Amino acid sequence: MTDASMHETPRKSSIHTIDARTKQRNASESRFKAYGIAAIALGLFFLVVLFVSIVRSGLPAFTKTVVEVEFTLTQEQFEQAESQLMKTGAYQDLFIAGIQSQLDARNIDVQADPAALERLLGKIGGDIRAFYSENPGMVGEPHVFGLSASSRVDGYFNGRVTRETLVDSRFLQASDLDLVDALFEAGIIKSAFNWGFITGADSGVDNPGGAGIGVSVVGSFFMMLVVLVLSLPIGVAASIYLEEFAPKNRWTDLIEVNISNLAAVPSIVFGILGLAVFIQFMHLPQSAPLVGGLVLTLMTLPTIIISTRASLKSVPPSIRDAALGVGASKMQAVFHHVLPLAMPGILTGTIIGLAQALGETAPLLLIGMVGFVARGYPDGFVGGFVEPNSAMPAQIYTWAARADASFYDKAWGGIIVLLVFLLTMNIIAIILRRRFERRW
Amino acid sequence: MTVKLTVSALAIAAAATSAYARDNVQVAGSSTVLPYASIVAEAFGENTDFPTPVVESGGSSAGLKRFCEGVGENTIDVANASRAIREKEIKACAENGVTDIIEVRIGYDGIVFASQQSGPAFTAFTPSDIFNALGAKVLKDGEVVDNPHNTWAEFNGDLPDAEIAAFIPGTKHGTREVFEEKVLLIGCEETGAMQAMIDGGMSEDDAEDACLAVRTDGKSVDIDGDYTETLARIDANPNGIGVFGLAFYENNQDKLKVATMSGVAPSTETIASGEYPVSRPLYFYVKKAHIGVIPGLKEYAQFFVADELAGPNGPLANYGLVSDPELAKVQQTVADEVTMGEGM
Structure with missing residues (x-):
């Protein structure tokens, strides 16, 4: 059948006029090229999507919200904290008291009870203890600490936590966000580059601010x-x-x-x-x-x-x-x-x-x-x-x-x-x- | 040259390890206990001169299996478990020379049923509801049949008319056991299905096993991973109901809404008082033979159960652990290194 039809149409080929078969071959070649380009474009598209989503989701890890105040640890407080089992907890409490006295000293008029400040702060006792054991001479001297805020305050600054979605819990309450705003105005809470993330070690599950890779x-x-x-x-x-x-x-x-x-x-x-x-x-x-x-x-x-x-x-x-x-x-x-x-x-x-x-x-x-x-x-x-x-x-x-x-x-x-x-x-x-x- | 390099590398490795004794506590086990253990491990490293312990996950059963592999530096020192050790495991331990085990109860954990914040109103369950939705065989019109229910409203008009889709912990999790015993079994008894099975000629043990069987038609999905996997499934399915630990739920309240169980809302208070029915004790097990060999092991155990950590105001309770009312007794057990069997 196919043989017969091929014989019936004798080919008059010329290189000047493009016959149907050549056209077909050329068309299939350009089609193939188009497929190839489409495949590359698709690959590139997914690469871009992947890259953008990684960068967008990953960037918050490189910044962190810090609470920056001047803090003085007296020799007596140092010894008292070191005598406890949970030394880091003691430092945390001392630091909270330090923030309150700073607020008074700088005449910042906000309602800041210790419990609210505790919710605002991350797990910072370890950082304070590490600082004083490395620099024992600094006991009694004032030092400006920039320590990480809690993960939810951090989330508030990068849009993960909003006033609308916030459910009052022991981790953070809606009223705390007013305090956060006030402290941000006063320059006590600020965003900083998270060096700890690049240089640090893993941290406990309740301390995302201290986690590093x-x-x-x-x-x-x-x-x-x-x-x-x-x-x-x-x-x-x-x-x-x-x-x-x-x-x-x-x-x-x-x-x-x-x-x-x-x-x-x-x-x-x-x-x-x-x-x-x-x-x-x-x-x-x-x-x-x-x-x-x-x-x-x-x-x-x-x-x-x-x-x-x-x-x-x-x-x-x-x-x-x-x-x-x-x-x-x-x-x-x-x-x-x-x-x-x-x-x-x-x-x-x-x-x-x-x-x-x-x-x-x-x-x-x-x-x-x-x-x-x-x-x-x-x-x-x-x-x-x-x-x-x-x-x-x-x-x-x-x-x-x-x-x-x-x-x-x-x-x-x-x-x-x-x-x-x-x-x-x-x-x-x-x-x-x-x-x-x-x-x- | 290449051969020399390889040989010297191997030589260095061999020399290094033979001169190297493990100086850190090695822990493995329940993924429910892992968050608490990691909090304690971090604080232990920060507050003492001992190195931070290594805490691995993998599930209670896997952890206890590794715990029972034997005594020596290349075995773990502590196994975390979200259930008590079984007779079978104690036997397996003894066969490998792990005879003196100290059982330490660290507190209680609640198991909650939660769904998407914006999904249908799954706000109140009873064990019967869960059993009717998920049991392999349920009682319908006085007869025990393969579970015919497709929506929650089919057996309880108060529940939303939504497709049944549940994500429950897989069998390697200790949580599964609690789910079976405190929810499925109770539901089976309450709906009368268990009685009907016994009347139908089953022995009591067989009926109990049949009660614990979960339907396999895809409406109930076993999650072998962590709660984050369950959360991702719930996120993708508005009708989904997931089983979570209380602490995990409390950390994700903006995404999840919790259901009451028999009218009681889960919270650390209701769990501590025993009103909320679905809770279980959490444990870790210490190899006594390793105390004094692995530096910091006993100190770690004591640190874990100290008032400052496991007490009602400690960081563990703040994360969601229901602290043990008998903590002082536990502290004494650890201090005296009382092994299982001795103190009872």
Whole structure:
């Protein structure tokens, strides 16, 4: 049938007049181009939406509302507070009394009973105690403290809490907002950049103002260090052997299949392995970036091996042959000629593997890095590996699960910090790749 | 070069860990207790010279399982639980050499039913309502049938004519047990379904199990994550009813409205007095063998139950914990390191 119709219309083709078939082909080509552009546009659109929503939700985490007043702690008050079990609570009460006397001294006429001021303030006792234990000489001297307001006052300034939606509770009452407005007028309550968020450690669930991601950035850094130092050499050595030296037989086939399978294993499985092998069998410490790094190394290895082998394969055989031809040994050919040419590809694979590892939470669940880990900065280089710490994605996950909506902002802010960390890693990789790149 | 680097890295790691003894308290368990434990852990780090304890979540059962894995630095010291430890778990503990366990009750937690602030008027429930809505088999016209109800108004005209959609804690949560015992079972008895099942030839135990079964046709959804997940589900579904802890609800009053249970509104006062029926004690369990080995363990336990923290005016009560009227007794237990079985 089709044969017959084709014979009936003999083709009179000319390159000057475009016939129907050519038109059709051209049309389908431009259609395909349009699809491609639409796909890219869609991708870009989602990227922009994602980026805008992350930045918009995350920015409140970088500012905080502070209560700034001059405060003097007498020696007697200091000793009295230090003698208590809940020293930070005592400092908090002293500071509230300090605010009241400041209000009197500066003739600011507002109704400020201690209970209302308590609701306005965040958990600040820890900050005060930390200040005086670092600067014992400041006892008795006046000092201007800028301490975080409560999460709801913070929410009032960034629009999360409004007079309409506020339900009177022991956390904040509608009448307190008048006091907040008055103190804002007087310059006692103000917005400030939240350095503590970038440098600090996690805080208790009732203290969103004190929460920071800095310590978990350090945790992630040490984990990435472990992953890099272990998985890059092991991965590269394994792939060079498999690609250049190993005989092609059933065993190497089996190994190859297994490596591909490992790359597809869900990450939580590695977490279970980590718990069983590293913590229960090898007795490595719990919640330590070292163990986290080891687990993530297992997860990253297949990715690195696969991409390294691909980039070794992509080096033209003529280069190997030429090297062998002028008398280089196989090892010299690989290390002097093939490996340098494959380096950019290896680096790309490594950075993809590291980026994946950086964002992984599931394997960390079982080795104790997800939860409340607020030990502060590790003690020295070795401490960075073995002292309990969290990791950025784990920290973000923990915050997102907390009751106080203020922690939700913190989670978004944490995502921004995570992205910045990732970007830095990628930029370093690109610079390195540029330096290694060789053309032939 | 690469091989050398790897070997030296491993050597450093091995040397570092062998010289490194754990100096912090390691806690895991109930996600209900986690907020309180994190408040205490932070304050403990700020107020003492000990490092801040690490508190992990994961659920009461998972926490107790890890607690019972054995004695030693690579096991946890404290398990948080939103229910009492079970006989079975005590046995499992003993098999692994964890014999001396100190049980510490920190206070009470209320379980509330809440819905979207702007949703239908779910303001008053009884256990019977919840059972009629969520039970797998209910009593209808004198017969035990597979739950036929689609809306709340079908069995109680006072409730809104809205599609049944409930988000209840999954089975790994301690909260689920309280929900079953204090709501479903009571509702089953009150509606007469339990009696009807027994009359229908079931043994009492079987009838009780049947009462606790929740319908599986999608109207009741198990939430295995945290309360924030439940909140997100409620946010997306105006007809949704969720089960929350009192503290979580109080922190999110601008988004949630709470329902009374048998006419009593949940609050720290009604829970402390026992008027509000759906509440449960919260615990943590301490391995006595670790006291004196892990620095700060006993101090942490004592700090947790001190009046300044767990008392009626402490930060835990301020966050939503109903403080234990017998706190002084608990403090004594911890101070004397009385293990389970000894003091009873």
